Amino acid sequence: MSFVSVFNELPLANLAQLARDATTVDVERALARSGHRSLSDFAALLSPAAAPFLEAMARESHALTVQHFGKAMRLFAPVYLSNECVNNCQYCGFSRDNPVLRTTLAVEQVMAEARHLVVEGFRNILLVAGEHPKFVSNGYLRDCVAALHTAGVPSISIEVGPLETEDYRPVVAAGCEGLVVYQETYNREVYREMHTAGPKKDFNWRLETAERGYAAGFRRLGIGALIGLGKWREEAIAVAAHAEYLLKKCWRAQLTVSLPRLRPAAGEFEPRHPMSDREMAQFVCALRLTFPHVGIVLSTRESPRLRDGLIPLGVTLMSAGSHTEPGGYTGAGSEKLHRTEHGKIVEVPAVPSEGEHCCATEQFVIADMRSAAEVAAKLRALGYEPVWKDWDPALSEKTPS
């Protein structure tokens, strides 16, 4: 049995109603709970009725986070491998039909990007790519991971198109320990509407990805919903249900939950159900109060002001100084740039002249432009130790048989 059958049986409508209509008494009961909080408690904590309790929630959330994770913040950075994609997703800059500049980095170019990040301090790298089996095969991923692993990057995760368990295994064996896959939206109807072409149309296949990855040996699993597609409280409840399931089923994996809000991107899709900053803080606190041990990830999608404010509330893993296009850190891959429309190459731009920086198109526009050093300095000023290395390659090496 996978999460799909559990998901199909979830009383999502009831929980969503609770998240809308919870009373002050429901919220107080959820807050007063000693021990494990349920999905009903989580829904009550997300509700408008909980908004006046945000400061109290934040205090408990902060205390739980410090207790379990300390006054430390883990840092990571993404390396975009490729923005080629066979899917059409209405909200994504890499969408197949978008007329954007595309490229795929060769392994040595990935290494150049990683070396740039290592100099900045990063020891935890997330490899990201669009879904395109021709350009981003599991063999290519394995080679990228193996090269980084050999070069001494201790912690490597991937966020790529979902694969079969067997196809993940060589990537894990090469030293990759984290798998990130966002469901985007847990609302089947909205999902169908958003994903109009490509393998990503298969909702269930994507929903089972984390479990397939776990079976292949990934030690860290990251899930999340892209906030802005469906109603955010309903998405949050589904994410929480998914987290609850994975904590039991995939008990050896460190689970992280991400709360990415839609950002401007090529295609100019507008969020249908925006979530305010205040609601985002409420979401973070509700997650922490319900799942004291789960990692909460915050990317550079959010503004410096909001990121700094959310640090004490429950966040445990942050990216910094990020680029969301292949070659974004070093300009690597620009020699292979091409513009595509509806999946066909229509133009190969002239090679940029010296000093001109011409890169592939980004997935989305980031909001926190501060460098890694600036973010680290801010963390220290807030009383947090920036933790760059929290993993050793020796842990992920295969034992010689």
Added chain:
Amino acid sequence: MSENSSNLQIAGREFRSRLLLGTGKFASNELMRDAIAASGSEIVTVALRRADLSGQHDRFANILDFIDAKRVQLLPNTSGAMNADEAVRLAKLARAAGLGNWVKLEIHPDPHYLLPDPIETLKAAEVLVKEGFIVLPYINADPVLAKRLEDAGCATVMPLGSPIGSARGVETRAQIEIIIAQAGIPVVVDAGLGAPSHAAEAMELGADAVLINTAIAVAADPIRMARAFKAAVEAGRDAYEIGLAPRSREAQPTSPLTGFLER
């Protein structure tokens, strides 16, 4: 420490302090260094996954630079290892990197509650002892496992008081009492001690030492809290060595039955 208190002995080494310190969760490495000094601790554990084992002096993984290995016994720990193979590999790597042959063996496959795996811990302990390591295994408060690890040649056992970071105190008291009663090696109560009174309680029970991390690291003033734990550990040890008065349900007159003989 009172002049009469005995010293802690582990693997032939003698320590005046019976307070071991963990180094995770501090707001800065500088604060961690100062807390170690304030605690008087002579044994300090460091997660190897946080440290630079490459020998290239990585300034982004320089936690070891803040620990004076001449003054304290460095106790690298294998936190992050999910099985015996990983723990053994990490310990060997640490030794090869010049971090010595003491190892706090931690194998917790569940990354959320960090509860130790007894089967893998015993397997790894057997290998590491044979390889010449001084092994201090972190375990659940399981008296039989503690004896098995002692038989395997471990230098101590380190049963948990309650889950790591939980601050719930010596919830495993009854089991720890058995472990202490049966142990032929030092017993270090590790994890879950959230208040100096918890540490004193463990010491009064006869634990040879305690290990504290979260309660000091995340305190509003880690240095003063380190001093508070130092005092509590010393008080608890003194009380244990002197012997506590037996507990009673009722008030006891000084000489209820035989007082007449004194008149």
